[in-house]
Amino acid sequence: MPGVGVPRIGSRALRIGNTIGLVAAAFLLRQILVHYFGIALPPFITFYPAIMIVALLSGFWPGLLATTLSALLADYWILAPIGKWTIAGTSDAVSLALFLGTGALLCGVADRFRRNHVRLAVFEQEQGSLRLFIEHAPVALAMFDGQMRYLYASRRWLVDYGLGDRDLRGLSHYDVFPEISAEWKDAHRRGLAGEVLRKEADPFERADGTLQWVRWELRPWNAAAGNIGGIVIFTEDITERKNAEEAVLESQAKLQGIVGSAMDAVISVNEQQRIVVFNRAAETIFACPASEAIGTTLDRFLPAAVRASHSEHIRRFGTEGETARSMTSPAILTAVRFGGEEFPIEATISHVQVGGENLFTVILRDVTERKRAEDKLRWSEDQLRALAARLHTASERERLRIARELHDELGSILTGMKMDLDWIVRKHEAGENNWISMVQDSIKAVDSTIVLVRRLATELRPQMLDSAGLAAAIEWHVAEFQRRTAILCAVQVPEDTFGLSSDQRIAIFRICQEALTNIARHSQAKHVLVTLAREPTEAILTINDDGVGFNVDEVVHTPALGIVGMRERAVLLGAQIHIESAPGDGSTISLRIPLGAV
Numbered sequence: 001m002p003g004v005g006v007p008r009i010g011s012r013a014l015r016i017g018n019t020i021g022l023v024a025a026a027f028l029l030r031q032i033l034v035h036y037f038g039i040a041l042p043p044f045i046t047f048y049p050a051i052m053i054v055a056l057l058s059g060f061w062p063g064l065l066a067t068t069l070s071a072l073l074a075d076y077w078i079l080a081p082i083g084k085w086t087i088a089g090t091s092d093a094v095s096l097a098l099f100l101g102t103g104a105l106l107c108g109v110a111d112r113f114r115r116n117h118v119r120l121a122v123f124e125q126e127q128g129s130l131r132l133f134i135e136h137a138p139v140a141l142a143m144f145d146g147q148m149r150y151l152y153a154s155r156r157w158l159v160d161y162g163l164g165d166r167d168l169r170g171l172s173h174y175d176v177f178p179e180i181s182a183e184w185k186d187a188h189r190r191g192l193a194g195e196v197l198r199k200e201a202d203p204f205e206r207a208d209g210t211l212q213w214v215r216w217e218l219r220p221w222n223a224a225a226g227n228i229g230g231i232v233i234f235t236e237d238i239t240e241r242k243n244a245e246e247a248v249l250e251s252q253a254k255l256q257g258i259v260g261s262a263m264d265a266v267i268s269v270n271e272q273q274r275i276v277v278f279n280r281a282a283e284t285i286f287a288c289p290a291s292e293a294i295g296t297t298l299d300r301f302l303p304a305a306v307r308a309s310h311s312e313h314i315r316r317f318g319t320e321g322e323t324a325r326s327m328t329s330p331a332i333l334t335a336v337r338f339g340g341e342e343f344p345i346e347a348t349i350s351h352v353q354v355g356g357e358n359l360f361t362v363i364l365r366d367v368t369e370r371k372r373a374e375d376k377l378r379w380s381e382d383q384l385r386a387l388a389a390r391l392h393t394a395s396e397r398e399r400l401r402i403a404r405e406l407h408d409e410l411g412s413i414l415t416g417m418k419m420d421l422d423w424i425v426r427k428h429e430a431g432e433n434n435w436i437s438m439v440q441d442s443i444k445a446v447d448s449t450i451v452l453v454r455r456l457a458t459e460l461r462p463q464m465l466d467s468a469g470l471a472a473a474i475e476w477h478v479a480e481f482q483r484r485t486a487i488l489c490a491v492q493v494p495e496d497t498f499g500l501s502s503d504q505r506i507a508i509f510r511i512c513q514e515a516l517t518n519i520a521r522h523s524q525a526k527h528v529l530v531t532l533a534r535e536p537t538e539a540i541l542t543i544n545d546d547g548v549g550f551n552v553d554e555v556v557h558t559p560a561l562g563i564v565g566m567r568e569r570a571v572l573l574g575a576q577i578h579i580e581s582a583p584g585d586g587s588t589i590s591l592r593i594p595l596g597a598v
Contacts, residue, residue: 020069026050140161214239
């Protein structure tokens with residue numbers, strides 16, 4: 001391993017060159033000692049140190065090469081006869097073999113020494129790296145020997161278990177934590193026997209009574225000899241997460257209790273519109289157990305005709321940014337019970353994101369009984385309106401009959417009486433009888449009665465409305481109104497009344513009458529404008545004054561100012577009446593009658 005212990009020269013050429021160089025250096029050193037100092041060293045003393053250095057630096061085989069080169073040099077240059085390759089006898093051969101054998105042995109010893117030295121250096125470095133790795137690991141990690149004594153422990157281990165800066169090396173795990181349970185001790189024994197164990201959540205009751213939740217994993221580690229040297233324990237303090245999970249579970253339990261006890265049906269669906277929540281009220285309303293509903297799509301509880309549009313509505317709602325919306329307006333929705341029966345509901349929808357996924361919750365109410373009551377009430381209202389319409393018609397007919405009788409019969413009788421009285425006066429006006437003045441007074445009374453009868457007949461049913469039309473009747477009435485109140489009036493009513501029916505003309509005239517009566521009583525107006533105009537599908541009557549005005553919100557919901565009567569007449573015709581006013585700004589009444597409605 002480069003940089004550790006005695007290095008081994010890397011390339012083969014370099015090792016060979018190193019071998020030759022060291023052997024040559026040893027030979028030159030001997031020659032210098034011989035020639036200059038007269039010291040003739042034996043060959044083994046000359047070459048064995050070089051051979052060992054080569055073996056230490058480059059390994060066994062380069063050392064063996066150095067041994068061979070040394071033998072050749074010794075035979076050729078050192079042993080007599082010098083300068084010749086000679087082996088004189090058996091003793092020379094034995095010496096050479098002994099030299100080579102000893103050199104090879106020295107190479108083996110030196111190489112073994114080199115290897116052990118390198119292994120020791122690597123082991124020490126690995127041990128130091130392991131200690132640094134464990135101590136600085138970002139997790140709680142501890143390494144134990146076979147007796148459960150601490151070898152190393154990470155700083156996170158010390159922090160998680162409140163051990164401060166304590167040096168745990170050599171201490172028994174059971175002395176550090178005497179509260180360790182028998183179950184954990186058994187897990188340690190199984191780990192030392194070779195098992196790998198883990199647990200996702202395990203309670204650890206500390207000596208001070210506090211409860212700590214941990215996730216742990218236990219693994220054996222092997223010594224250099226291959227046997228199990230001890231165990232490594234990894235732990236994670238999950239107390240906060242466990243407490244948070246328990247809080248969430250408690251919150252969910254409370255929420256489920258609230259949702260489960262709600263009087264309205266609560267149904268939650270995911271983005272695929274599969275049901276994930278189906279409370280008890282939903283079970284009752286849809287006649288379907290939650291076990292049957294959860295996991296299925298919401299379509300099973302919707303009429304087939306609206307399933308596609310409902311899915312699109314949910315999809316748009318999830319992308320428009322709203323968190324809640326009524327699904328009922330403007331009409332009641334329809335749902336389907338488990339057995340196929342359709343029934344009316346009111347519903348609101350909301351959505352939240354949970355884990356990045358949209359969750360839609362529908363709160364709905366079965367309004368079958370209310371709808372039945374509303375339908376019954378609407379039927380009653382329709383019957384009352386029909387009755388009111390018949391009463392209005394009968395009233396108008398009765399007014400017409402009385403007006404005609406007043407005008408025709410009573411009027412003719414009074415006219416005849418006046419003519420008779422006039423004749424009597426003419427016959428006897430030359431005399432001086434006092435009864436003549438009495439008859440003249442009677443004539444005046446008859447004249448007043450005739451005027452009264454005509455006014456009553458006109459108010460009951462203006463003959464002009466039937467004979468001259470709506471425009472003339474309105475103009476006449478407005479003129480009478482101006483004469484009686486001194487309020488300046490203007491009328492813009494076309495002769496063509498757009499094909500309005502008799503009932504529509506009567507209603508328009510009566511509403512105009514009532515509006516002008518209200519103006520006279522309350523408005524203190526100086527000017528009034530009455531118009532009748534036509535739009536493509538409706539006729540519009542507008543009555544505007546410049547009086548003191550009033551607060552519409554305060555008045556429109558009270559049976560005041562004849563508003564109720566005007567509104568009822570409008571409803572009977574399928575028309576709409578709209579009132580605009582504010583204190584100091586006068587008032588405007590608009591009646592919009594659909595053409596051809598009645």
